[in-house]
Amino acid sequence: MTFYMMSITKFEEIDETIEVLGGLHCDWNDAGISWNPSSYGNIPYTILSSKHIWKPPMILVNAVDILSPIEGSTNNLATIYSDGNVTLGLGGILSAKCTTDISKFPYDSQTCNLKFAVWGLSVETAVLTESSDPISMLFYTPNSNWDLTSYHSRAVIWNHITFIVSIDKCCMLISKAATLPHVVMGNSQTLSEMKQLYSDIFANHQKSLIPNSDFSSPLEVQLQFHLMTITQFREVEETLQIAGGVSAFWTDGEFSWTPSSYGNAEYVIVPQTTVWTPKLVLLNSVGTLKPMGLGNELSVTIDYNGSMAVSFGEVLSSKCSTNIYKFPFDSQTCELEFAAWGVYARDIRLKGVSEPIDLSFFTPNSDWELISNILTSHPSTGYSIFMIELTLKRFGHDLAYRLVDDGFIVFAGVLNYNGKGACELRNRNLRNLNVVQLDLTKSNEIDKLVAIVSEQCSAKGLWAVVNNAGIGIGGDIELCNLQQYRHIMDINLLGHMTIIKACLPLLRRCKGRIVNVSSVRGRFSWPGYSTYHVSKAGLETMSDSLRLEMVKFGIKVSIVEPGWFPLATASMSIETCERVKKDCEEQWKEASEEIKRLYGRKYFFAWYDEMLVNRNDTRAASSSEPVIDAMVDALRNVYPKYRYLVDGGQGFNIDSRARLAACYNFLPDFVSDPYLMWASGYKYRRLGE
The missing domain is CATH 3.40.50.720 (NAD(P)-binding Rossmann-like Domain)
Structure with missing residues (x-):
């Protein structure tokens, strides 16, 4: 995959949001649509609408407005080659959460992450690999307020990729790589065996029925909540907005087969619209009440034993009762209540998996830190409720605040008196807190x-x-x-x-x-x-x-x-990472030619590269x-x-x-x-x- 940066359309430092016009150029191989050119007048490729083929469900993980597969135009055209190679462009206006530092305003520089993932597909199903030219500025149009100064790429070992974008007030650095998916349908099966498998398992399928083998007890649906970022928390309006997703797992006995009969195919991936899936809604939603993933082209993974899995993603806004009595030392607890819409607990029972809350994709918020997250029970309402409880604490200079709260007179020495952190301390107007350069x-x-x-x-x-x-x-x-x-x-x-x-x-x-x-x-x-x-x-x-x-x-x-x-x-922090990068550059610049040849540039920058990975260590x-x-x-x-x-x-x-x-x-x-x-x-x- 290649990321095309076209322009920086907007950067809101107060709202911590970057908006860019960009696109992802994806390449993969689909063995199901290959042909012999000599049988068709030596036609090596064809171009058709992407709606007729499978395409990778790429999402922007740290999006602030919508969490759904990136589509671009509904009339996007895919180029399909005779050997099954497919190329497709996806893109549009992308808005991402970006932690900002305005301590040096108006001479500030900012570093933002654009995190992409193949949504709902595991590493075993979709492997992301770096293209030879992962970042292209071919169509880039400069921004009058923010300049692009340099960029480079860096691969990430996982089923998602991150672009780290650094911009300076009237500059920008892309320093992390894009990757490219390959999708496999099983182990060694042929296309004809896969077609036969599809034909057999869907022969008598009724997707409108709840797939319960015994209706005397409810169908058990296991859920896992994926928290990606806290995009906004409005205490006065009592509204929490997050980017998150829910993965659902259940068993449909109708979909089971013997792998050896179909070339050892242990699973298949089908569109969400072809099978029954739970219609999950956020009950305490603000602004809208609709099933998650509605209208998105999601994929469902079906294992040979009937195990089903699907992942929904949304930008969720929920009502959250707040208590600002201890402002600015406050912490808030918010609940996210999910239910299978229109279905009673006698028919569907929701429960969490062994690790019901996943923070693998979590991007911290500069104003609020996540101090706990638990799966809680809910009083009986006739519906089965899956409820996540998030406790947020306002970021601040915790020791100074704690001691002031306990009655101490505190002198807080700060490196930059006009920096963001120092300004936050002073703006609290606490009588016993003295901020000193x-x-x-x-x-x-x-x-x-x-x-x-x-x-x-x-x-x-x-x-x-x-x-x-x-x-x-x-x-x-x-x-x-x-x-x-x-x-x-x-x-x-x-x-x-x-x-x-x-x-x-x-x-x-x-x-x-x-x-x-x-x-x-x-x-x-x-x-x-x-x-x-x-x-x-x-x-x-x-x-x-x-x-x-x-x-x-x-x-x-x-x-x-x-x-x-x-x-x-x-x-x-991003600021620390950038400082370390400068230290690495200084060491490389001062090294002798003999040392450079012996160690190599990659060795000099290894510490910086490791920091970029470790800063997202959710463990x-x-x-x-x-x-x-x-x-x-x-x-x-x-x-x-x-x-x-x-x-x-x-x-x-x-x-x-x-x-x-x-x-x-x-x-x-x-x-x-x-x-x-x-x-x-x-x-x-x-x-x-």
């Missing part, structure tokens, strides 16, 4: 902060200093220059020490607390990230020395060691709450811990980094070293590419 590499800003704190706390003293700043630069020791090491040490270690030394006189007055936020990777080190490990190991040992030295003054020192929290912090904790809890405990507990090891796992997902940190010193090298090579991704890097 602070760059830990600049001594004059540290002196200014200490002067402000001393002026306001001279009488009672200062209760606590929390050091939470931290950055890292990837790359082998041979590839990183000493200036990069010094920069990391200035922020992650020396800056913290400077703040602590300056505040010790105030801390002694009330026998206060010092909390240094390190990392589980302060306990161990893996290859390719030594700048970060060295600084965090230094912070840990410095904190241990300081803790023992401060005993005589009654000052308690604690270390907080967060595990894997990429979704809940800025460690994997990690989606909330920073456990880390904030540890910080607050270190500040308020009469006997705080020396170390707070915070596990970033959630549910059945394990934070292996935190687990390793807990036992690393007790493991033999032949156990820990292979794990570190695997977990860091280092064992998969290749020289010279």
Whole structure:
């Protein structure tokens, strides 16, 4: 598949929405429509309407207005070649959710994702592969407000692909690749066997009947909800808008066969219109009440044992009762109630699969974080209800807000006083929250902060200093220059020490607390990230020395060691990824020709590429709450811990980094070293590419 970028039609920074005119050029092979050219006057290809053939149900996963297969014109023409190869163009106006950063407005740059997937088809059914020229600017028309400066492609291993679009106020970078589907109908069956199978299983089929083998009990339909993005939440109107989908699974005994009789065909894929499917509606919908997927060309997968599967997708707007009593520290719980429209519970029973909520495609929202999601029961109404409960928490500077809420006077040092985050803090107009410009590499800003704190706390003293700043630069020791090491040490270690030394006189007055936020990777080190490990190991040992030295003054020192929290912090944000990319470019530029030949450009940028994948790791904790809890405990507990090891796992997902940190010193090298090579991704890097 090739993505054609034609123009940026609109970019709404406040609504966090990008609108582009673009198209997908798809190529695949359909063995069912091949022919011998010599039998038809040497005709090598033909062109006909796409409505007469199967086409991949491509959707924009992070859409904001509609979640349905991308069609383009209903009169789209497909080119079909004699060997079965098919080419087709799909496209139109595409609107996607885009997390924005307006801290440098009006000189800002933004990075947006356009995520596409083959909807309703598994990796075993539709495999996406990259074309030789995945991105085309052939028809691109410049935008007067946003400029396109560069673009490149990058493949993604999954059944979906992402275009990462970076645009600068009056620039744009496409840096991720498109892919191309192949569809297989089974294992080794021939076309004639497939046609016979279709003929046999549909011979006496009645799609209008509920496919229940025993009507004395209801047909069981298992559901899985796919949350893709929170597009909008209007508290005043009490409306939640999300892009999401529901996959339905049931059994139709009428569709069963012996695979060996049909060339070992274990499944077939048919249009939704040819079989019975559950008509699912969102009961607490706002604006419309209609079955999901209505009017879309969806596909149903039928297994040889009668198992059926279909996936519906929509942009859903639901009513949500809100409580803004604790604004701006509020959290809201919204329910999505699904039912089989017009069918009572005696006929259909809805239930969740073993993992009823899927976050594989989830794109975080910059204003609201998803802190929990559960499948809940519903009082008997005569209908079977499938209800999803989502709890959202307003993103903010959680520790500062929590401490202000608890009665503390807080001085929040921010790197960019006019940045988006700092503006959010100031705009809350909280009496006990003071926002101060602070760059830990600049001594004059540290002196200014200490002067402000001393002026306001001279009488009672200062209760606590929390050091939470931290950055890292990837790359082998041979590839990183000493200036990069010094920069990391200035922020992650020396800056913290400077703040602590300056505040010790105030801390002694009330026998206060010092909390240094390190990392589980302060306990161990893996290859390719030594700048970060060295600084965090230094912070840990410095904190241990300081803790023992401060005993005589009654000052308690604690270390907080967060595990894997990429979704809940800025460690994997788009801004951080772009900074890492610049670091990689700097290393490549400064490397000698011998080093470039030895390592290869791909090796230099491996850390950046891995970050783009890891930032969407839904197995990690989606909330920073456990880390904030540890910080607050270190500040308020009469006997705080020396170390707070915070596990970033959630549910059945394990934070292996935190687990390793807990036992690393007790493991033999032949156990820990292979794990570190695997977990860091280092064992998969290749020289010279």
